[in-house]
Amino acid sequence: MQHPLFPAMPHMGHGGDYNPDQWLDRPDILEQDIEYMKKSHVNCVSLGIFAWSVLEPREGEYHFEWLEQTVERLYQNGIYTMLATPSGAIPIWLARKYPEVRRVGRNEVRDEPNGRHNHCYTSPIYRGKVYQMNKMLSERLGKHPGVIAWHISNEYGGECYCPLCVAAFRDWLREKYGTIDKLNAAWWTTFWSRRYADFEEIDPPYAQGEHCVHALALDWKRFVTYQTNDFVLHEKEAIRVGGSELPVTINMMNAFDGLNYFKFKDTVDFTSWDAYPTWHGETDDLSTACRTAFVHDWIRAIKREQPFVLMESTPSMTNWQRVSKLKRPGMHMLACMQAVAHGADSVQYFQWRKGRGSFEKFHGAVVSHDCRSDTRVFQDVQSVGERLAALDEICGSRVKAQAAVIFDTENRWAIDGAAGPRNCGKHYLETCMQHYRALWEMGISTDVIDMECDLSGYKLVVAPMLYLLRGGIAEKLRRFVAQGGTLVGTYWSGVVDENDLCFLGDCPGDGLAALYGIRAEEIDALYDGEFNHMEACSRHLLKHERYKLTELCERIHPEGAKVLARYMDDFYAGEPALTVNRFGEGRAYYLAAKAGMKFYRDFYCSVAEQAGISCPLSEELPEGIVVSVRQGEGKDYLFIQNWNAQPASFELKETLSDLETGKPVHGKLTLDAYGIQILMRER
Numbered sequence: 079m080q081h082p083l084f085p086a087m088p089h090m091g092h093g094g095d096y097n098p099d100q101w102l103d104r105p106d107i108l109e110q111d112i113e114y115m116k117k118s119h120v121n122c123v124s125l126g127i128f129a130w131s132v133l134e135p136r137e138g139e140y141h142f143e144w145l146e147q148t149v150e151r152l153y154q155n156g157i158y159t160m161l162a163t164p165s166g167a168i169p170i171w172l173a174r175k176y177p178e179v180r181r182v183g184r185n186e187v188r189d190e191p192n193g194r195h196n197h198c199y200t201s202p203i204y205r206g207k208v209y210q211m212n213k214m215l216s217e218r219l220g221k222h223p224g225v226i227a228w229h230i231s232n233e234y235g236g237e238c239y240c241p242l243c244v245a246a247f248r249d250w251l252r253e254k255y256g257t258i259d260k261l262n263a264a265w266w267t268t269f270w271s272r273r274y275a276d277f278e279e280i281d282p283p284y285a286q287g288e289h290c291v292h293a294l295a296l297d298w299k300r301f302v303t304y305q306t307n308d309f310v311l312h313e314k315e316a317i318r319v320g321g322s323e324l325p326v327t328i329n330m331m332n333a334f335d336g337l338n339y340f341k342f343k344d345t346v347d348f349t350s351w352d353a354y355p356t357w358h359g360e361t362d363d364l365s366t367a368c369r370t371a372f373v374h375d376w377i378r379a380i381k382r383e384q385p386f387v388l389m390e391s392t393p394s395m396t397n398w399q400r401v402s403k404l405k406r407p408g409m410h411m412l413a414c415m416q417a418v419a420h421g422a423d424s425v426q427y428f429q430w431r432k433g434r435g436s437f438e439k440f441h442g443a444v445v446s447h448d449c450r451s452d453t454r455v456f457q458d459v460q461s462v463g464e465r466l467a468a469l470d471e472i473c474g475s476r477v478k479a480q481a482a483v484i485f486d487t488e489n490r491w492a493i494d495g496a497a498g499p500r501n502c503g504k505h506y507l508e509t510c511m512q513h514y515r516a517l518w519e520m521g522i523s524t525d526v527i528d529m530e531c532d533l534s535g536y537k538l539v540v541a542p543m544l545y546l547l548r549g550g551i552a553e554k555l556r557r558f559v560a561q562g563g564t565l566v567g568t569y570w571s572g573v574v575d576e577n578d579l580c581f582l583g584d585c586p587g588d589g590l591a592a593l594y595g596i597r598a599e600e601i602d603a604l605y606d607g608e609f610n611h612m613e614a615c616s617r618h619l620l621k622h623e624r625y626k627l628t629e630l631c632e633r634i635h636p637e638g639a640k641v642l643a644r645y646m647d648d649f650y651a652g653e654p655a656l657t658v659n660r661f662g663e664g665r666a667y668y669l670a671a672k673a674g675m676k677f678y679r680d681f682y683c684s685v686a687e688q689a690g691i692s693c694p695l696s697e698e699l700p701e702g703i704v705v706s707v708r709q710g711e712g713k714d715y716l717f718i719q720n721w722n723a724q725p726a727s728f729e730l731k732e733t734l735s736d737l738e739t740g741k742p743v744h745g746k747l748t749l750d751a752y753g754i755q756i757l758m759r760e761r
């Protein structure tokens with residue numbers, strides 16, 4: 079069964095951040111907003127994100143009428159509301175009267191009242207004020223038929239080093255370790271005489287503080303996630319107490335590493351994120367598209383197959399990137415549809431209308447300062463709206479992935495935080511993206527998951543640089559392979575336990591060496607520009623004879639595994655660089671060095687086939703054409719995307735139907751520059 083995210087709005091959403099609070103003295107503008115929203119097929123807005131100082135201009139003085147009127151007026155015009163809680167920006171009276179609500183930086187200095195995204199997430203006073211505000215919002219609007227969801231706060235992130243947060247951190251550590259001796263052992267604090275006698279001696283990693291105890295840094299980040307999640311739960315509780323049972327979300331950010339988003343899995347009812355790819359930027363559009371696809375698949379995978387919301391994206395340019403380029407004709411449609419192709423059931427923009435002043439007055443918006451609807455941007459938005467309005471059939475359909483790439487935030491913290499073996503870049507994120515890219519280019523639906531996720535249902539699991547092991551991952555991988563799964567692991571895996579303590583014994587640790595049938599002895603680091611090569615032992619798996627290797631090359635010994643490729647250069651020439659081990663019903667591949675796209679493409683082409691995963695189209699596609707699939711009831715929807723700035727075509731062997739025109743498609747299929755076509759196949 080296909081379940082739309084919002085039962086009240088079983089359509090693809092289209093809209094964005096709407097800030098009428100900035101225009102309350104301009105009824106003509108508010109009038110025009112409605113007219114233009116209807117014209118551009120907007121059916122859903124996020125309201126009140128930064129409206130606290132209008133909702134409560136003075137302590138205890140509430141003004142909800144304008145908000146109630148807005149929600150009602152939108153609803154009368156067929157536009158639904160994702161209602162925001164306003165905690166993302168503290169009103170000045172609150173910041174002044176209660177200094178504890180303001181965040182303290184790593185430098186131990188407290189913020190003056192300023193900007194946004196700078197509240198303390200521990201402060202009982204802030205929690206109390208937010209609770210009160212959310213509860214009232216929920217009581218007054220939570221049951222309005224026009225409200226479909228809650229947009230809690232905005233882009234949570236950042237750390238607070240205030241005394242309240244420090245005390246909460248110590249309590250969190252007490253709870254986790256029980257005794258200080260256990261903490262000292264887990265943190266290896268005898269090194270450089272860093273032993274703690276009491277939890278009260280522990281400080282967070284202040285700018286001038288402790289930075290050599292890696293487990294401290296790791297636990298601090300875990301605490302920041304824990305405490306932020308606790309704050310979100312608190313916001314959610316107030317909404318529930320106010321009487322609303324509507325689904326809640328938080329808008330997440332692009333491959334953000336400040337929080338472990340997977341810990342919010344049970345807190346949010348659906349996921350959403352804010353995508354600002356730099357199209358036509360320093361990397362080619364295909365690479366930018368791949369990075370964006372990776373994040374779509376990461377945010378979606380938090381809730382496994384459930385659709386997500388693209389909560390923000392710019393209809394034209396941003397105002398904060400190094401260079402803010404306009405989207406070239408076609409790119410707006412393609413980028414919006416890419417989100418849909420990866421499982422988004424709503425395309426939202428930041429922002430509906432440009433404000434006249436302050437920081438974001440030049441940020442792209444659907445309606446610009448000229449207040450016109452005959453602009454290029456408005457018309458681009460209108461076309462997306464028109465197209466989405468005809469895609470009801472897709473609403474609630476799923477992306478069902480048979481492959482998963484493990485990209486784990488805690489692992490990322492540990493890899494990035496560790497000193498050695500290559501401090502000019504171990505490139506965990508980029509490496510995960512490269513493995514992913516090979517699958518993405520083949521059109522294979524892939525979940526980007528973390529180590530704690532359930533692996534059942536996947537045929538292929540790719541676990542690059544699985545340096546830190548936690549959440550029983552080694553056991554899960556063993557079971558996965560034993561039951562017939564295909565696993566791909568790489569160098570720099572199974573090095574440390576969850577406290578960043580190195581495993582003793584064979585590496586990869588926790589029994590992974592036996593799973594891969596190898597033993598890693600040492601790892602060589604290469605300078606930028608240096609490389610090694612590997613030579614395939616047979617052409618059975620790999621199309622080419624040799625592949626370039628860079629950055630990190632591990633020396634491994636096969637212990638049961640079959641060698642598939644060997645190093646060609648340096649003193650370890652002839653030693654294994656790629657192996658495979660039969661384990662139970664499945665196979666575990668081990669890639670000992672960092673390879674390049676040529677290798678990943680050839681390798682995953684064979685490995686996917688072996689794992690029983692087929693590409694959605696068997697045709698050879700021209701470079702830059704990518705297919706993504708959503709599954710509906712008895713049907714597959716194939717989104718054929720052309721990421722080239724020129725038209726591209728290929729021969730379609732079977733006959734599929736064009737979802738939007740209903741016409742059969744067969745033979746030569748030509749896509750415009752940045753074109754996108756949705757084909758339907760009965761399953």
Ligand code: GLA
Nearest residue numbers: 232233352354390396428441
């Ligand atoms: C973020 C924020 C928005 C806005 C945009 C601008 O995503 O959530 O409020 O500032 O950036 O790109």
Ligand code: ZN
Nearest residue numbers: 198238240243
């Ligand atoms: Zn704090």
